[in-house]
Amino acid sequence: MEFPIFLYFLLPLVFTFRDQIVGVRGKLTCNNRLLQGATIRLIEKNYIGPDVILAENKTNFQGSYEVVGKGRGMLEMNVFLRMFHDCDDKVIPCQRTVSLRIPSTYITRGTTVNNYFDAGTMNMAFRYPDEQRSCTDRIFS
Numbered sequence: 842m843e844f845p846i847f848l849y850f851l852l853p854l855v856f857t858f859r860d861q862i863v864g865v866r867g868k869l870t871c872n873n874r875l876l877q878g879a880t881i882r883l884i885e886k887n888y889i890g891p892d893v894i895l896a897e898n899k900t901n902f903q904g905s906y907e908v909v910g911k912g913r914g915m916l917e918m919n920v921f922l923r924m925f926h927d928c929d930d931k932v933i934p935c936q937r938t939v940s941l942r943i944p945s946t947y948i949t950r951g952t953t954v955n956n957y958f959d960a961g962t963m964n965m966a967f968r969y970p971d972e973q974r975s976c977t978d979r980i981f982s
């Protein structure tokens with residue numbers, strides 16, 4: 842297939858660095874109680890190179906959290922919400938952890954969040970698919 846010649850001139854416009862932002866709000870519970878002190882991270886997963894932590898916060902006494910991640914890149918960021926918690930977890934210092942992908946429509950250009958992704962209320966007693974266990978995070982962060 843022939844590639845129209847004018848597209849070559851447009852490529853430099855497409856492959857420019859741009860500010861990107863994503864904001865997520867939500868609330869965690871553990872069975873019938875509010876889950877305080879869970880670690881919430883926004884992580885950018887790259888096709889090449891290591892993952893990047895864009896933002897980190899903890900759930901407050903009401904189990905609520907808010908995280909805003911900023912980035913700058915040529916390609917749209919591939920962002921995951923990663924949660925570390927001790928709901929139904931008796932192994933100390935390990936934590937249960939799960940990563941969920943943020944819909945790409947919530948990764949927007951600019952430097953302020955116009956449209957937060959509402960992750961809603963999640964009961965972390967649920968066993969999520971691809972859930973993992975982290976035993977080092979608490980020690981090294």
Ligand SMILES: *[C@@H]1O[C@H](CO)[C@@H](O)[C@H](O)[C@H]1NC(C)=O
Nearest residue numbers: 898899901905906907908909
């Ligand atoms: C952390 O989460 C709390 C509770 O939602 C929020 O009030 C606070 O602004 C958040 N901090 C950051 C740095 O996003």
